Amino acid sequence: MKIKIILAWLSLALISGCAASSTRCQIEGYLGPMEIEVRSQNQRITELRVLSHEDTAEIADPAFAEFIAQVLEYQTLQIDAVAGATESCQALRRGIEQLLKRQGFTDEQCFRPLPETPVKQEEPLKTYDVVVIGGGGAGLTAAVSAAQQGASVAVLEKTGSLGGNTIRATAMYNCVDDALQRPLNIADSEQLFFEETYNGGHQKAKPELVRILTSQADEGLAFLQELGLQIDTVIDNCLGGEHARGHYSKAHNGTDFIQVLGDACAREGVDLYLNTKAEALLQDDSGAIIGVTAAHERQTIQFEARRGVILATGGFGYNVEMRMHYDQSLTGDLLCSNAPGTLGEGIVMAEAVGASLMNMEYIELYPMADIYDGGLHNSIPNAINHGILVNTQGDRFIREDAGRDELAEAIRSQEHGFVYSIADDDFSTLQEDRDFLEGLVLMGQVVKADSLDELARLLDLDPVLLNTAIADYNRSVEAQNDPRFHRKTLINKIDHPPFYATAKTVTVHHTLGGVEINERTQVLNSQKQPIPHLFAAGEVTGGIHGANRLGGNSFPDCIVFGRIAGTEAARN
Numbered sequence: 001m002k003i004k005i006i007l008a009w010l011s012l013a014l015i016s017g018c019a020a021s022s023t024r025c026q027i028e029g030y031l032g033p034m035e036i037e038v039r040s041q042n043q044r045i046t047e048l049r050v051l052s053h054e055d056t057a058e059i060a061d062p063a064f065a066e067f068i069a070q071v072l073e074y075q076t077l078q079i080d081a082v083a084g085a086t087e088s089c090q091a092l093r094r095g096i097e098q099l100l101k102r103q104g105f106t107d108e109q110c111f112r113p114l115p116e117t118p119v120k121q122e123e124p125l126k127t128y129d130v131v132v133i134g135g136g137g138a139g140l141t142a143a144v145s146a147a148q149q150g151a152s153v154a155v156l157e158k159t160g161s162l163g164g165n166t167i168r169a170t171a172m173y174n175c176v177d178d179a180l181q182r183p184l185n186i187a188d189s190e191q192l193f194f195e196e197t198y199n200g201g202h203q204k205a206k207p208e209l210v211r212i213l214t215s216q217a218d219e220g221l222a223f224l225q226e227l228g229l230q231i232d233t234v235i236d237n238c239l240g241g242e243h244a245r246g247h248y249s250k251a252h253n254g255t256d257f258i259q260v261l262g263d264a265c266a267r268e269g270v271d272l273y274l275n276t277k278a279e280a281l282l283q284d285d286s287g288a289i290i291g292v293t294a295a296h297e298r299q300t301i302q303f304e305a306r307r308g309v310i311l312a313t314g315g316f317g318y319n320v321e322m323r324m325h326y327d328q329s330l331t332g333d334l335l336c337s338n339a340p341g342t343l344g345e346g347i348v349m350a351e352a353v354g355a356s357l358m359n360m361e362y363i364e365l366y367p368m369a370d371i372y373d374g375g376l377h378n379s380i381p382n383a384i385n386h387g388i389l390v391n392t393q394g395d396r397f398i399r400e401d402a403g404r405d406e407l408a409e410a411i412r413s414q415e416h417g418f419v420y421s422i423a424d425d426d427f428s429t430l431q432e433d434r435d436f437l438e439g440l441v442l443m444g445q446v447v448k449a450d451s452l453d454e455l456a457r458l459l460d461l462d463p464v465l466l467n468t469a470i471a472d473y474n475r476s477v478e479a480q481n482d483p484r485f486h487r488k489t490l491i492n493k494i495d496h497p498p499f500y501a502t503a504k505t506v507t508v509h510h511t512l513g514g515v516e517i518n519e520r521t522q523v524l525n526s527q528k529q530p531i532p533h534l535f536a537a538g539e540v541t542g543g544i545h546g547a548n549r550l551g552g553n554s555f556p557d558c559i560v561f562g563r564i565a566g567t568e569a570a571r572n
């Protein structure tokens with residue numbers, strides 16, 4: 001196993017013979033209380049420990065390790081928060097400062113200037129067959145695929161951990177799967193999948209890429225299963241989709257996708273460089289891409305790529321300036337579901353070497369986000385298929401199975417910019433869904449009531465409007481015809497108390513545009529010719545989803561095009 005994770009030491013030895021101080025405190029972390037311990041001796045910080053926290057472990061743990069290592073090394077809190085875990089690191093910094101001050105540190109001692117000269121010397125040049133930029137779903141898939149072709153591979157990841165947006169995802173994976181769909185009477189085909197994707201994207205995607213996505217998604221899932229991913233037998237319909245073809249892993253989120261891909265990279269001997277931010281693509285005189293310049297701990301490293309560089313840096317949803325450049329309405333006031341590292345750097349690097357960009361103006365707003373942080377995870381399970389949406393008066397305002405873009409626009413135009421998702425007790429037969437929902441009720445994120453009048457009272461809705469809207473909807477379910485909004489998925493009436501409701505709003509979710517590629521994932525220039533030795537896969541690319549994305553299509557996008565990119569680059 002040759003995986004190389006660049007990590008610093010987490011603690012310094014205590015200097016014997018001097019008086020030492022040690023204090024602990026509980027502070028408010030990003031997602032809950034956090035307990036930390038700080039030791040110092042002679043105004044030097046000797047040990048820092050996070051004893052407990054409630055932030056997302058996969059993201060926060062490596063970030064804390066990196067942050068602590070740097071504080072100890074440079075003896076200052078003037079360390080940048082780790083990208084991807086900014087809020088968690090800022091909370092940790094506040095706690096350390098508080099404890100240091102209790103131990104007699106002054107402001108100047110807490111915030112000493114960083115040393116001018118770098119402490120560590122890095123090898124200036126590293127050579128590989130293939131260099132992948134970005135350690136999310138697309139990048140890791142490309143890395144495994146290239147290594148399976150016998151190439152030596154490096155993955156550069158700017159944050160302290162793998163995963164990007166992929167690890168945050170609900171991780172629905174669309175593909176046609178007769179074995180699971182047929183017993184559930186779900187009629188589906190590659191052609192239907194193609195049409196729903198291409199037409200749902202308002203025919204703005206490149207049809208040849210949509211054809212590849214929809215015809216190879218099943219092979220992509222089989223590839224993941226071969227690597228060890230366990231797939232659940234549930235088949236689900238995504239928000240904004242008409243056919244249930246969404247698969248989940250056992251964890252029902254992106255963590256096990258990243259775990260399986262990371263393990264496969266390790267097995268295949270891929271070298272992984274964390275905290276290593278690609279800054280520019282290197283070109284030779286002919287215009288071919290020959291490598292990447294990257295920054296690691298204030299050092300510059302050149303990565304030479306003998307066969308190809310693969311861009312897999314994800315989208316730019318978190319970059320307010322960049323998204324407003326393409327859509328003025330997407331101001332910083334909007335919530336965003338993305339990882340903070342989703343800044344579009346790969347697109348900027350590609351543009352600098354002449355890449356053509358496409359579909360940049362299409363930026364997806366997810367219409368059913370949690371109102372307090374723009375996340376996706378605290379919804380009533382199955383609410384879109386089994387429930388309805390009402391505005392803040394209590395009336396329906398749209399067919400709930402509309403496309404994401406239509407739903408988002410309708411929600412944005414409602415008074416106060418948010419709506420309620422409402423369901424009754426028939427929302428799910430699964431005990432785990434029921435337990436999950438009760439948890440949300442306990443946390444105050446979902447309101448539960450024994451009658452519609454009570455629900456209206458709790459949410460300050462007009463009870464007459466709410467009762468009328470639901471009675472109308474129930475008649476539509478009976479008649480299998482919704483004359484008011486023409487909703488097609490009329491599965492069950494809302495008539496079994498208790499009733500549940502939660503507030504939902506829009507969040508900046510996915511950037512549909514990016515670098516233009518061809519069927520071999522080669523990045524094209526403005527003359528639509530491949531830029532030699534430059535490939536791209538995943539959310540950094542445009543032309544796969546068009547103007548509107550079918551939920552559950554990004555995971556196959558990453559895997560299908562990641563595999564092609566890795567294979568093509570390795571064979572280059």
Ligand SMILES: Cc1cc2nc3c(=O)[nH]c(=O)nc-3n(C[C@H](O)[C@H](O)[C@H](O)COP(=O)(O)OP(=O)(O)OC[C@H]3O[C@@H](n4cnc5c(N)ncnc54)[C@H](O)[C@@H]3O)c2cc1C
Pocket residue numbers: 133134135136137138139156157158159162163164165166167168169170171172173276277278279312313314315337338339341342343345346375376509510537538539540551552553554555556558
């Ligand atoms: C909350 C949420 C839920 C979602 N749910 C689903 C779902 O259920 N199904 C679905 O299909 N899609 C879903 N999506 C969309 C999907 O997760 C993403 O489109 C997809 O994971 C993107 O993968 P990627 O590999 O292209 O980018 P990412 O996973 O974002 O990885 C890109 C990586 O590149 C790194 N990077 C960026 N710039 C640099 C640089 N200069 N140098 C080095 N590294 C760099 C980043 O730090 C990051 O780790 C969801 C998205 C979100 C945010």
